[in-house]
Amino acid sequence: MTIPILKLHDTLLTSIQVELTDDDALEFQADVLDKIRTTEAEGLVIDITALEVVDSYLARILNDTATMAKLLGTETVICGMQPAVSLTLVEMGRQLIGVESALNLDQAMEKVEILLAERANGERGL
Amino acid sequence: MRELKTISISQDQDVVAARAASRELAKSLGFGAADQTRLATAVSELTRNILRYAKKGECHIEDETDDLRAGIRVVVEDQGPGIPDLDRAMEDGFTTGGGLGAGLPGTKRLVHDFDIQSRPGHTKISIRMFSKKRAAAPKALYAIAGRSR
Amino acid sequence: MTKNPRAKPRASKASSEKTDSSVTLEAVINSVLDGIITIDAKGTVETFNRAAERIFGYSLDEVIGQNVKMLMPAPFADEHDGYLKNYTDTGVKKIIGIGREVVGRRSNGTVFPLDLAVTEMPTTGARKFVGIVRDISEKKESENLIARQSDALMELSTPAIKIWDSVVLLPLIGVIDTNRAQQIIENLLESVVENEARVVIVDVTGVPIIDTTVAQHLLKTIGAAGMLGARVILTGISPEIAQTLVRLRVDFSDIHTCGTLRAGVGEALASVGMQVIAK
Numbered sequence: 266m267t268i269p270i271l272k273l274h275d276t277l278l279t280s281i282q283v284e285l286t287d288d289d290a291l292e293f294q295a296d297v298l299d300k301i302r303t304t305e306a307e308g309l310v311i312d313i314t315a316l317e318v319v320d321s322y323l324a325r326i327l328n329d330t331a332t333m334a335k336l337l338g339t340e341t342v343i344c345g346m347q348p349a350v351s352l353t354l355v356e357m358g359r360q361l362i363g364v365e366s367a368l369n370l371d372q373a374m375e376k377v378e379i380l381l382a383e384r385a386n387g388e389r390g391l
Numbered sequence: 392m393r394e395l396k397t398i399s400i401s402q403d404q405d406v407v408a409a410r411a412a413s414r415e416l417a418k419s420l421g422f423g424a425a426d427q428t429r430l431a432t433a434v435s436e437l438t439r440n441i442l443r444y445a446k447k448g449e450c451h452i453e454d455e456t457d458d459l460r461a462g463i464r465v466v467v468e469d470q471g472p473g474i475p476d477l478d479r480a481m482e483d484g485f486t487t488g489g490g491l492g493a494g495l496p497g498t499k500r501l502v503h504d505f506d507i508q509s510r511p512g513h514t515k516i517s518i519r520m521f522s523k524k525r526a527a528a529p530k531a532l533y534a535i536a537g538r539s540r
Numbered sequence: 541m542t543k544n545p546r547a548k549p550r551a552s553k554a555s556s557e558k559t560d561s562s563v564t565l566e567a568v569i570n571s572v573l574d575g576i577i578t579i580d581a582k583g584t585v586e587t588f589n590r591a592a593e594r595i596f597g598y599s600l601d602e603v604i605g606q607n608v609k610m611l612m613p614a615p616f617a618d619e620h621d622g623y624l625k626n627y628t629d630t631g632v633k634k635i636i637g638i639g640r641e642v643v644g645r646r647s648n649g650t651v652f653p654l655d656l657a658v659t660e661m662p663t664t665g666a667r668k669f670v671g672i673v674r675d676i677s678e679k680k681e682s683e684n685l686i687a688r689q690s691d692a693l694m695e696l697s698t699p700a701i702k703i704w705d706s707v708v709l710l711p712l713i714g715v716i717d718t719n720r721a722q723q724i725i726e727n728l729l730e731s732v733v734e735n736e737a738r739v740v741i742v743d744v745t746g747v748p749i750i751d752t753t754v755a756q757h758l759l760k761t762i763g764a765a766g767m768l769g770a771r772v773i774l775t776g777i778s779p780e781i782a783q784t785l786v787r788l789r790v791d792f793s794d795i796h797t798c799g800t801l802r803a804g805v806g807e808a809l810a811s812v813g814m815q816v817i818a819k
Contacts, residue, residue, distance in 0.1 A: 284411065286403035287439070318410055318428055320435040321494055344769065348729035349428035351767040355725070355760040357432070357497035360767060367769035368736055376769070425726060 268293050270300045276308030276377050277301065277339075278370075282315045290326045297330055301337050308377035309334050312370060314345030321359040331364040340380040341365065344373035394454040400438050400469075401447040409450040410435040413465055416452055420461040422522050429501040430463065430520050436498045437467040437516055445471020445514065461522035464504075466515065473511040481507070575673040580666060581628050583607045583620060595654075595675050597647035608671075613645040628667060636660055636669070644673065653680045700731035700740075703805070706812045708737040708770070710761075713746030721757035725764050732768050739808040740765050743801050745776030755790040762795055771811060772796065775804035 268289075270279040277300055285293065301309065311327065313319065319327075331341035344367040354360045365380065367373035394416070398409045414431035422430070434450065441448035448469025455462035474480050483496045499505040504519035569576055575592030579585050588603045596603075596611055603610070609617040627636060639657040646652065655676045661668040703709045708731050716724070732740060742761065747754065762772045774797040777785075785792060798804040809816060 284407050286407050288403050318414065318431045318435060320410075320432045320439070321497070322435075322439060343767075346767050347424075347428070348726070348733055348764075348768065349425045351729060351764040352425055352725060353428050353432045353501060354767065355764045356429070356500050357436075357494070358500075359494075359497060360763045365769075366767050368733065368738075369769075372736070372738070372769055 267296065270297060272304055272306060273374075275306055275381075276310060276374065277304065277306040278310045278312070280312035280315070284316070284318065285323065287322055290323055294326055294330045294333070298333055298337065301334055301339050307339055307381055309339050309341040310367075310370070310373045310377060311341065311343045312345050312373070313343060313350075314347070314369070316350065317347060319346070319350045319354065321354075321357060324354055324359050324361060328361050328364055331361075340377055340384065342367050342373045342376045342380070344369055396452045398438075398450045398452070399447070400441045400450055400467075403442070405450075406435055406438045406442060409438045409452070413452050413463065416454060416463055417520065420454065420456055420463065420522065422461065422463075422520065426520060426522070430465070430518075433498045433501045433518055434465050434467070436494055437465075437518070440494075441467060441469045441471070445469035448514075455519065462519060464517060464519045466517045468513075468515045470513055473514050474507075474509040477507065477509050573674075575671075575675075577608065577611075577671045577673065578661065579608045579669050579671070581624065581668075583609060583624050586668070592673065595646075595673060596644065602647070611644055613643055613651045616643065617645075641676065644675075652677045700728045702731070702735045702737070703741075704809060704812070704814065706736060706738040707741070707805075707808045708732060708735055708739070709741045709743065709805075711743045711746060715749065716747060716754050716757055718753070718757070721754075721761070724757075725761050728761060729764055729768060732765055732770050737770050739811055740770045740772045741801070741804045741808050742772060742774050743776040743804065744774065744781070745778075745801065747776075747781075750781045750784060752788050752790065755785060755788060755792075759790070759792075759795075773798055773804045773808055775799070775801045 268279055268281055270277055272278070277297070279293075279297065281293070297309065297311075300306070309331075311330070313327070316323075327343060331343065334341045342365045343361065346366060351360075365376055367376050396412055396416075398405060398412060400406065400409065410431045413434040414427050417427040417430050434452075438448075438450050441450075448467065448471065451464075451466040451468070453464045453466070455464045480495050481499070495507070498518075502518040503521050504517075506517040508515045570590040572589070573591055575595045576587070576589040577585060577592050578587040585603050585606055585608050588598075588600055592603075593599055598611075607621075609620040612620060626632065636658050639655065642654050642656045643651055644654040653676050655674040657672045659670050661670055700708050700710045708728070710724070710728050710731075712724070728740065731737065742758070744750065744758070750758070758774070762774065765772050772795070774792075774795050777797060777799075798807055806816065
C-alpha cells in the first residue's frame with residue numbers, strides 16, 4: 266500500500282492515515298527517501314495524527330527516516346503524535362530521539378521554516 | 392460470557408490484526424485512551440517477536456471483566472526456539488532493538504500484569520490490564536467460578 | 541418428652557430447657573445485625589430474620605414462601621433459578637461457601653450493594669441453603685468518596701498552568717511517586733494539546749528529593765512533551781539536586797535548564813516571540 270506524499274513549496278508532506286504493517290512501514294521509508302531525492306525537497310513533514318498506536322518498530326522507522334533524510338540534506342518534523350502514543354513510547358523507553366516534533370501541521374510547517382532558516386544562517390552544524 | 396478471541400500469527404498483517412483486536416476490546420470495556428494504546432502497543436511488540444523469532448504462534452485475547460473491575464488478558468504463545476537468557480532479557484536496560492527478547496522490560500512496564508515462561512520449543516507470555524474504575528454494577532451474581540472476596 | 545405426668549416439672553423443665561434453647565437461638569438469629577435467609581433448592585424462602593426484614597424492607601409474611609429472587613434486581617433475578625439449578629445439578633461451587641459483593645433490591649425498588657455469604661445446610665433430606673447478607677451501602681459510599689477525593693487530590697496537586705499563549709508551566713511540588721508521575725505526564729500532555737503549547741516550563745523548586753526514580757520520571761515527562769512539539773525548560777534545580785543528579789550519573793545533558801523560574805519564564809516568552817519591557 267502506498268502512502269501519498271505531497272509537495273508544498275520546498276517541503277514534502279505526508280500523512281499516515283492507516284495502521285501499517287512492518288513491510289508497509291519499510292516501503293514508506295523507501296518512498297519518502299526516493300521522493301526527497303527526486304524532488305530535492307529541503308523539508309519533510311510526517312503527520313501521524315491518525316495513528317493510535319505507534320510501537321517500537323514504527324518509532325524506529327520514523328526516527329531512522331528523519332536521520333536518513335538529514336543525510337540527504339532534508340530537515341524533518343514529525344507532527345500530530347497523540348498524547349497516549351507519546352506516553353506509551355516514553356514508558357517503553359522508545360521515544361524518538363533527535364527528531365523535531367510539532368503539535369499539528371501548522372506548527373510543523375513553521376518549524377520546518379525555522380530549521381531551514383537556521384541552517385541557512387549556519388546556526389546548526391550539519 | 393467470557394469473550395475469547397484467537398488470532399493466529401504468521402504474517403505481518405496478523406500483528407496489525409492482533410493490535411486492533413486488543414484495542415477494540417479495551418475500548419469496548421471502557422478503558423481510557425492511554426490504557427487502550429498501552430495494551431495495543433504491548434500486543435504489537437509481543438506478536439512481532441513471535442514473527443521474528445518463532446515465525447508463527449498465537450495470540451489469545453480474553454475478556455476478564457468481573458464484578459469489581461474491567462480486565463483483559465492477552466496470551467501470546469509460540470513453539471519457537473525460546474529466549475535463551477530469560478533473566479537477562481527481563482533486566483531493564485538490556486539491549487535496544489535487535490537481539491532475542493528485546494524490548495520485554497519496556498513492554499512489561501506498559502501493562503499491569505506480566506508473566507513469561509520460555510524454554511526451547513515453547514514460549515508463553517501472558518499480560519493483563521485492569522481498569523482502575525470499579526464496574527458500575529456487578530455483572531453477574533454467580534458467574535465467576537471460585538472467585539473469593 | 542416424658543411419659544409420667546407427675547414428672548411434669550421435670551418435663552416442663554426439660555421442654556422449657558428445649559424451649560429456652562430454641563428461643564435463645566431464635567432470639568440470637570433475630571437480634572444479629574446481619575440478615576439471615578434460608579431457602580430450599582428451588583429458591584423458596586423458608587426463614588427470614590428480623591435483620592433481613594429491615595435490610596430489604598419486607599415483613600416476614602411478604603417473603604416466606606416466595607422465591608428469593610424477589611430480593612434481587614434484574615438481570616440477577618432472572619438468572620438466579622438457573623444458578624441454583626446449576627449448583628444442585630453439577631455441584632460446582634460458584635458462590636456457595638465463597639463470600640462476595642452482590643446487588644439486592646429493597647421493597648421500595650431501590651437497588652443497593654450487599655455482602656453475601658451462602659452455604660449449604662447439612663440436612664438429611666431436601667437441600668437447603670443459608671444466606672447471610674450485610675448491607676454495605678455505607679461502606680461502598682465511603683470507599684467511593686475516598687477514591688474520588690484521592691483522584692481529586694491527585695489532579696489538584698499536579699496542575700499544568702497556561703501562563704501565556706503557547707506557554708505552559710508545570711510547578712512540581714512534593715514527593716513524586718510512580719502513580720503521581722503517571723498523572724503528571726498525562727495532565728501535562730493534555731494541557732499541551734489543549735493550549736497548543738510550544739514551551740513547557742517544568743519547575744522543580746518544590747520537589748525536595750530527586751533520586752534516580754524521580755529523575756527518570758522527569759526525563760520521561762520531558763521526552764513525552766517533546767514529542768508533542770513542546771520545548772521543555774527545566775527550572776528550579778538547587779545546587780544540592782544538581783550534585784545528586786550528577787553523582788547518580790543521570791543524563792540531563794540534552795535537557796535545557798535555567799537556574800531560576802524567573803529565567804525560565806523569560807526564556808520561554810522569548811522563544812514564543814515575546815519580550816518583557818519595563819514600563
